[in-house]
Amino acid sequence: MVLHDALSEDHVEELAQLLALIRRGSAVTRSELVQSSGFGRTAIARRLDHLMALGLIAESEPLPSTGGRMPRGVYFRADAGRLLVAELGATSIAAGICDLDCRVLSSREEAWDIAAGPESTLARLEALLSELLRDHQAKVWGIGVGLPGPIEFATGRPVSPPIMPGWDRYPVRERLAKRFSAPVWVDNDVNVLALGELRAGVGRAHSDLIYIKIGTGIGAGIVSGGRLHRGAQGCAGDIGHVAVTDDQAVVCRCGNIGCLEAVAGGAALARRATAWAREGRSGYLQQRLTEGGDLTAATIAAGAAAGDTGCVELLAAAARQIGDSLATFVNFFNPSIVIIGGGVAQAGNAFLASIRQRVYSRSLPLATRDLQIVLSSLGDIGGLIGAAHMVVDEILSPKVLSLWIKEGTPEALAGAHAGN
Ligand SMILES: [Zn+2]
Structure with missing residues (x-):
């Protein structure tokens, strides 16, 4: 009635x-x-x-x-439906199934190279999601995906993503909507991570925050007035490619010279670690290299923790560069909290302390009076939680709710998202 x-x-x-x-x-x-x-x-x-x-x-x-x-x-009724969620990084795929309260019920993570292209990557993701769905027989109310590149949120398509060859304008939404008969939302991975912290992590008490992911590359998600700020084209917060040096030797994977991520990102740190090991500037790294190990940001962090001066110096230099850029963003945007996540962020307290020190010394006193700079609280699972929140925010928003309410379930949106 x-x-x-x-x-x-x-x-x-x-x-x-x-x-x-x-x-x-x-x-x-x-x-x-x-x-x-x-x-x-x-x-x-x-x-x-x-x-x-x-x-x-x-x-x-x-x-x-x-x-x-x-x-x-x-x-x-958080059990009324299930959400399929995924976070794809440059070198990994994480997939999960959540209830409508955005709790992760089960998840899988594995190494994967995003540069393998959309066909094989999405086929692998679909296999992981199907597996999760088999164990949790349920109606899929929506799918949320975070991808490591600029995304046009309205269409769910990557736009000229620098580290994702073959993904430009690929119809990710249409493909997944067809495959699982559910509506799909796709966003930049850092936006999804920022949303996760805002709703379920250290960002909960805040409405203006910056989330910085320092992984292979560097990117930021911005929350303003309690909402994700995606910008006019959806690429707000793409801070990895601001210029921080004129050094012509610092060539970024985007093709430009002197980008922040080309000096302080995980890939840049790994390259510099190998060079320093060869030049004998760090005993710790030299030994790891001789043992045949891959030198990564995590190796540098372990070396710094063990007191190797070369490793301490490498991390400090990266923290300085990141801190200087961050000071500019803090002055510009005036957040109440900066959350730092990603692999390099796990480098430990000394790294975090150097970033903090740099930001506090280079920002306006008013902007930093109550500013917190902390590590991400959700860790690896934050992207999945954030993707779930993105979907629930959409399906229960008045605009989208009005499209499916008469049908009784958001599955009714799948056709439109699949391009039928
Ligand atoms: Zn760049």
Whole structure:
């Protein structure tokens, strides 16, 4: 019956608003919902009926009461559907399955070279997702993917990604929507990581933050006023390619000279570590190289922790470069927290301390008065959690909710996303 109500724009907007209050747990009884939403009791009752008919909420057991009748609350049915999520880095694939509360129920991670191209990479991702789905038989409400390059969010396509040959304009959304009959959202991996920290990590109490990933390359996700700031073309925060030196010898993989990631990214550090080992500037690295090991940022971190002066110097130089650039972004954007993630960020406290020191000494006092600079709290799984939040934000937004609410499940969006 309720499903035949006229679904005006206002009605859907109100449903989305109530759902948001219930999902956050900030209002669960009818009285609390009346108070928090400003709607009348009858209006609340009708909207809750509608959300129950959709299977999005259910009635909870009676709640403890201080006197009189025990109130019943409602809760968001996180089990109503499942989300498939993935984060593809330059050298790895992570895939997971989540409930609608964005909890990762199960995940897989393996080494993979993104430069292998979209056909084989997405075939591998589809195999991993199918495997996860087999173990968790459920309706897929949506798919979220983070990719290591600039993405046009509206279409879910990579645009001239520098480290992803063959991916330019590849229809990632269409392919996955067809394969799993579910709607798909694709974003830059750093945006997805920033969203994960904002909703479920150290960024929770903040509405203006910068997330910097220092992995093979360097990139940043920006949250402004509680929302991801993607920019006009979706490439906001692409800070790895700001120029930090005129040195003609520093050639970046993007083709330019002197980019930040070409001096301080993981790939650059690994190259410099090998050179320093050969030149005898670090005993620790020299020994690792002789043993036939690959020299990576992690090797340098281990050397620095063991007190090797060459390794300490290499990390300090990278931290200085990153700190100087970060100081500029902090002055420009005035975040309340900077979150540092990615492989190189695991280099330890000395690395973090050098970045902090550099930022504090080079930023305006007002911009750094309450600024926190911390390591990511979610680690490797942050990208999967962030991708899940991206999907839920979309499917429960008033605009997208109005497109599927009559059908009762977001699977109804799959056709449009598959390009049918
Ligand atoms: Zn570059």
